[in-house]
Amino acid sequence: MTYDPSTKKISGTPSVTGWGSDETKDFTVTIEAKDSANNVVTRTFKISVQRDTDSDGTPDVTDTDDDGDGVTDTEEIAKGSDPKNPNSRPMGTVTPVSPTTISNPTQTLIDENAITNIVITPGNTASTVTVDTSKLPNGVTYDPTTKTISGTPDVTNWGTDETKKFDIPVVITNPDGSKVTKTVEITVQRDTDSDGTPDVTDTDDDGDGVPDTEEIAKGSDPKNPNSRPIGNCKH
Numbered sequence: 001m002t003y004d005p006s007t008k009k010i011s012g013t014p015s016v017t018g019w020g021s022d023e024t025k026d027f028t029v030t031i032e033a034k035d036s037a038n039n040v041v042t043r044t045f046k047i048s049v050q051r052d053t054d055s056d057g058t059p060d061v062t063d064t065d066d067d068g069d070g071v072t073d074t075e076e077i078a079k080g081s082d083p084k085n086p087n088s089r090p091m092g093t094v095t096p097v098s099p100t101t102i103s104n105p106t107q108t109l110i111d112e113n114a115i116t117n118i119v120i121t122p123g124n125t126a127s128t129v130t131v132d133t134s135k136l137p138n139g140v141t142y143d144p145t146t147k148t149i150s151g152t153p154d155v156t157n158w159g160t161d162e163t164k165k166f167d168i169p170v171v172i173t174n175p176d177g178s179k180v181t182k183t184v185e186i187t188v189q190r191d192t193d194s195d196g197t198p199d200v201t202d203t204d205d206d207g208d209g210v211p212d213t214e215e216i217a218k219g220s221d222p223k224n225p226n227s228r229p230i231g232n233c234k235h
Contacts, residue, residue: 057105
């Protein structure tokens with residue numbers, strides 16, 4: 001990840017190589033701001049990165065089969081094989097079919113923008129897929145024929161929230177009756193004024209020309225363009 005001093009933004013995609021036996025790596029970042037009088041304010045924040053050995057979208061901390069070899073971690077640990085190595089399996093274990101894959105299982109997008117299609121592909125074509133559609137955002141559907149989740153979120157119950165996270169359980173039932181549960185995660189960001197900048201980073205959520213900080217300080221509603229501080233007229 002990198003820091004751009006011109007935009008004052010930290011961005012990028014973490015790529016941890018020294019996992020060792022860890023499943024989570026915490027990175028503490030210190031920010032120092034200094035004004036013209038050399039007064040210094042220091043803040044810190046933490047970025048937690050979760051390991052995903054088999055790259056299936058479910059982090060090892062919650063995945064019951066970290067390496068996706070079809071043998072549960074508990075069984076591998078009990079029988080002395082490595083739960084993070086797909087080529088290490090308990091003695092006598094038959095190599096299973098390929099694990100289930102889910103494309104784009106974790107994504108964040110602005111409300112009223114289409115999600116990237118999520119396609120569920122079982123390792124065994126005879127397996128059945130069940131998606132808890134009651135957990136999908138309004139406007140997003142699941143097609144059991146193509147095993148695809150698609151659509152455009154349209155959140156109507158924002159309340160005071162600026163983001164809504166939807167965790168959708170996906171259950172794969174194999175021909176032998178065994179089940180594997182995965183979770184699809186869709187995070188929707190509110191965009192009150194539909195300007196393409198989500199409220200979490202927009203300095204004027206309702207686009208009325210008055211910054212959110214000023215509206216909050218003066219008691220008006222930063223998410224209502226018809227609510228402005230007394231004396232602020234919209235031109």
